Amino acid sequence: MEEKTAMPSLEKLVVASSPHIRAEETVDKLMWQVLVALLPAAVVSVYFFGFRSLVLMAVGVASAVLTEALVQKALGKEVTVADGSAAVTGLLLAFNVPADAPWWLVAIGAAFAIAVVKQTFGGLGANFVNPALAARAFMLAAWPQHMTGKFPVPLDSVTAATPLAILKGTAAGTLPSYLDLFIGNVGGVLGETSALALLVGGAYLIWQKVIDWRTPVSFIGTVALLTWVFGGKGGLLTGDPLYHVLAGGLILGAFFMATDYVTSPITPKGRLIFGIGCGFITVLIRLWGGYPEGVSYSILLMNLVVPFIDRWAVPRVYGVSRARA
Amino acid sequence: MELRTFLGGVHPAPSKDRTAASPIEAAPLPKRVVIPLVQGGAPCEPLVKQGDAVLAGQKIGESKAFVSAPVHASISGKVTAIETHLLPTGREAPAVVIEGDESDTWVETKGHALDGLTVEDLKALIREAGLVGMGGAMFPAHVKVSPPPGKTFDSVIINGAECEPYLTCDQRLMTEEPEKIILGLRAWLKVTGAERGYIGIENNKPEAISALKAAAAGEGNVEVVPLLTKYPQGSEKQLIKAILGREVPSGGLPVDAGALVQNVGTTYALATAIESGRPLVERVVTVTGTPLKAPRNLKVRLGTLFSDLLAYCGLEGEVGKVISGGPMMGIALPTTDVPVIKGTSGILLLTPAEAEIPPERACIRCGRCVDACPIGLIPTFLDQFCRKEMWDRAEEYHVQDCIECGSCAYVCPSKRHLVPALRLGKAEVLARRRRK
Numbered sequence: 001m002e003e004k005t006a007m008p009s010l011e012k013l014v015v016a017s018s019p020h021i022r023a024e025e026t027v028d029k030l031m032w033q034v035l036v037a038l039l040p041a042a043v044v045s046v047y048f049f050g051f052r053s054l055v056l057m058a059v060g061v062a063s064a065v066l067t068e069a070l071v072q073k074a075l076g077k078e079v080t081v082a083d084g085s086a087a088v089t090g091l092l093l094a095f096n097v098p099a100d101a102p103w104w105l106v107a108i109g110a111a112f113a114i115a116v117v118k119q120t121f122g123g124l125g126a127n128f129v130n131p132a133l134a135a136r137a138f139m140l141a142a143w144p145q146h147m148t149g150k151f152p153v154p155l156d157s158v159t160a161a162t163p164l165a166i167l168k169g170t171a172a173g174t175l176p177s178y179l180d181l182f183i184g185n186v187g188g189v190l191g192e193t194s195a196l197a198l199l200v201g202g203a204y205l206i207w208q209k210v211i212d213w214r215t216p217v218s219f220i221g222t223v224a225l226l227t228w229v230f231g232g233k234g235g236l237l238t239g240d241p242l243y244h245v246l247a248g249g250l251i252l253g254a255f256f257m258a259t260d261y262v263t264s265p266i267t268p269k270g271r272l273i274f275g276i277g278c279g280f281i282t283v284l285i286r287l288w289g290g291y292p293e294g295v296s297y298s299i300l301l302m303n304l305v306v307p308f309i310d311r312w313a314v315p316r317v318y319g320v321s322r323a324r325a
Numbered sequence: 326m327e328l329r330t331f332l333g334g335v336h337p338a339p340s341k342d343r344t345a346a347s348p349i350e351a352a353p354l355p356k357r358v359v360i361p362l363v364q365g366g367a368p369c370e371p372l373v374k375q376g377d378a379v380l381a382g383q384k385i386g387e388s389k390a391f392v393s394a395p396v397h398a399s400i401s402g403k404v405t406a407i408e409t410h411l412l413p414t415g416r417e418a419p420a421v422v423i424e425g426d427e428s429d430t431w432v433e434t435k436g437h438a439l440d441g442l443t444v445e446d447l448k449a450l451i452r453e454a455g456l457v458g459m460g461g462a463m464f465p466a467h468v469k470v471s472p473p474p475g476k477t478f479d480s481v482i483i484n485g486a487e488c489e490p491y492l493t494c495d496q497r498l499m500t501e502e503p504e505k506i507i508l509g510l511r512a513w514l515k516v517t518g519a520e521r522g523y524i525g526i527e528n529n530k531p532e533a534i535s536a537l538k539a540a541a542a543g544e545g546n547v548e549v550v551p552l553l554t555k556y557p558q559g560s561e562k563q564l565i566k567a568i569l570g571r572e573v574p575s576g577g578l579p580v581d582a583g584a585l586v587q588n589v590g591t592t593y594a595l596a597t598a599i600e601s602g603r604p605l606v607e608r609v610v611t612v613t614g615t616p617l618k619a620p621r622n623l624k625v626r627l628g629t630l631f632s633d634l635l636a637y638c639g640l641e642g643e644v645g646k647v648i649s650g651g652p653m654m655g656i657a658l659p660t661t662d663v664p665v666i667k668g669t670s671g672i673l674l675l676t677p678a679e680a681e682i683p684p685e686r687a688c689i690r691c692g693r694c695v696d697a698c699p700i701g702l703i704p705t706f707l708d709q710f711c712r713k714e715m716w717d718r719a720e721e722y723h724v725q726d727c728i729e730c731g732s733c734a735y736v737c738p739s740k741r742h743l744v745p746a747l748r749l750g751k752a753e754v755l756a757r758r759r760r761k
Contacts, residue, residue: 021735026738026740266692
């Protein structure tokens, strides 16, 4: 054959299974995208609640990352804090406390989330409940005085009850307007008050295909439907679904907690069922339960049935009839 | 018009620019060819021995088994050895080595008119020409066109999807030889008795679509079907679903959906065999990849060594991986001392950087593999079951239906090695079924 050229070395050929090309997506990239999506809510939080908000978020992230590194070091495992998943947990944990919460509460909560809820079960991918939410439940039980009751009101030095507590009648106060609810100018925990900022982040995640639209849409839709049907004082169909959607942690939970890959179903159909289940439990607690707010518990409880959902909501296999063998 | 397609799948970068516009060019006649006796179905017995003179097109291997296709000399010359050689499939097999005499003297053959051939003539011709599926699977074509009793074909689909990135050999064949593809399709229709013929082509190959549409203008029962560009559009099951809207039953064959699917290259080879009487001794191979100076589509005599073709195209820079086939389903080889066989659609070189294997991380259950699986499986569960040797669970979750397309591993952000685990699971489940 003509056109002979000197053959460069072929000696170190990689022999591996197909496929030989991979998409650019990595776990790290996905987690950092979630952090980016949480940024608007974080910024709004600092704007409304002040510097204290930034301190708590920093403490949450630092505690989570440090705890993960320490536990992994102690167990002789590879330290994987660079993947961003611990940072996400730490930030979400901070999002779940009021602005006047003590810093040590956030530090302990984040450490608990990582050390007990995540690493005890094997680390990323192996925990069966959402670490931030489990830690929130723990903090709520251990230090209720810091987690509920009076919340700092944005741009103000007073504290008040959350809109949902007022709505439920467990606390006195005047209900804020839809606009204040939407923007986030209401009492509440750090990350949940601004529906607008959360929706911007959530839309980004759906647009970037980081999360599936099914969970947030079915979750929020179920809450809206059920609170409209059952939430009114004037009988059926007199509820105020918009208020229930905008107030409390629903949007934060639906876009950022219920969509946690590790603790939610793996199939599209499963995610729909999961969202509907979360919405159902949320409304149950909000309307008839002892707490004004039910989002965290609804997600935690649904986390527990994910294995059953995954087993039931399998996709239809090509060439196999619908009736499952 | 809405483009037809299937559910699931992925969108890898096509990477076809290097060769998509390069016309098919004959590779220089090789001085030596290595022709494996195993190329589709049961192994062939050699019909020649060391020292024999052979002509191009002469049958040199044959088997009495039904599921087997004969092999032929691709150049004229002398048999210098019959020895074991590594194949691009990654397996070893006995092969006939021929030193060429550079005269390129062919056995005498005569062509036919398709209309003058009976169905039986055609079947015999398909077998004698050594036709096998040239998309890679190398299943003997005469077996494929003979349905089991009680089953019939109503449709023939020419697979012109060519969904593997980098590869352009089918695209070029369709663009340059549309009449022969149509002739081949008419022959498939005749031999199967099917009424309708389809040519499925991804819509990123507009010249191929228009060339074939023009060539098929006079054929009332032939339709050129543009398909959405999505991997694995060229998988038999996905193609049947996209074009006919039917599914091949789990564990079944395309004939169970009334369809015969044939590769473009095989169809072209059938037309050649009809028109000239010449058996399958050459094929188009896309030689491509970043480390190559001049990637191109070459018409190559079977048995030509990869190293000869790479030398012809010229290497620049280091090579990290040599792949027979495309990047999604191709086989990585430890050497370039392997011959082009009937199923070799491409030779793809990757640079060391491109060949780097990203570290495997824990599954985060993101579900991307579930969305990507064109079969509707849950690859990450199957991966766990197979790694833990939970074969019952693997079978319950249909591991045996996996087509090994690699879509799951392609999209996995944790870069998990899903394909080898599932491949193992498939083999184990099938072996257990056989034992029962």
